[in-house]
Amino acid sequence: MEIISQKIKSASLKVTPQRIAIYKALYETKSHPTAEMLYNSLKELYPTMSFATVYKTLTVFKKAKLIQELNLNDSSFHYDINTDFHSHLVCTCCKSVFDYNLNVSFDVCEKIKDETGFIVENKQLYFYGKCRKCQEY
Ligand SMILES: [Zn+2]
Ligand SMILES: [Zn+2]
Numbered sequence: 001m002e003i004i005s006q007k008i009k010s011a012s013l014k015v016t017p018q019r020i021a022i023y024k025a026l027y028e029t030k031s032h033p034t035a036e037m038l039y040n041s042l043k044e045l046y047p048t049m050s051f052a053t054v055y056k057t058l059t060v061f062k063k064a065k066l067i068q069e070l071n072l073n074d075s076s077f078h079y080d081i082n083t084d085f086h087s088h089l090v091c092t093c094c095k096s097v098f099d100y101n102l103n104v105s106f107d108v109c110e111k112i113k114d115e116t117g118f119i120v121e122n123k124q125l126y127f128y129g130k131c132r133k134c135q136e137y
Helices: 002-010 015-026 035-042 053-064 110-114
Strands: 067-072 079-080 087-091 099-100 125-127
Touching: 002 015, 015 035, 035 053, 053 067, 053 079, 067 125
Parallel strands: 087 125
Antiparallel strands: 067 079, 087 099
16 A cells, blocks of 8 residues: 555655555556446445546546556557556457567667657557467357
């Protein structure tokens, strides 16, 4: 709990019980939930928390770079507490999202800049396919 309020504080944000609850829910999952999924998982414990609050808080966290937003080509954004660069494996069957640390031996952004002059400000890498579970059916 202490770590979570510290994190929020270090991003110069006001620490509120709702912000702690939302950050903690993201902290404890590896499933890269959408705002809707987070809301559904929180509403039992925090019946007064509205969907709008969850959504707004995620936007605030994103702006403060506490979380990253993933666009997986489905209807809503997914959220990830891990803001370090890592790629994602996305199952097109069950929509599960897995982290994958792809080790690239050179700095891709430097290479792009050298070759094209383009300055990369943000990067996302997704691999789409079928997870182990979905391959069984
Ligand atoms: Zn799957
Ligand atoms: Zn991730």
